[in-house]
Amino acid sequence: REDLAFLIRTYLVAISPTAAQVSAVVQLYGALKRAANEGLVDGVGQRPCFSLRTLCRALTEASRGYHGSFIRSLYEGFLFSFGSQVGRASRPVLERLIESFLLT
Structure with missing residues (x-):
């Protein structure tokens, strides 16, 4: 977990995540x-x-900050990277899961 948190902080350094945000991503x-x-x-x-x-693809997309806020950038990055690998039937489940961790 600590190595994963370090990786996340490194990828997101440009948008300065808080410890709580890094923990949520982990x-x-x-x-x-x-x-x-x-x-x-x-x-x-x-x-x-x-x-x-x-994960690194999602973080790279999020770190670009194209989507305005930090949370929106993370959300879009995760949907882009993880969503491209799931079928239509699993997409709503994936979206709810991402929302439950990032929007709480």
């Missing part, structure tokens, strides 16, 4: 990995592979 990543193992599916019905590369 928890969100863990929840997404669990969800992938417990029922999310890709377009052909297989389990998506959410790796550190997937």
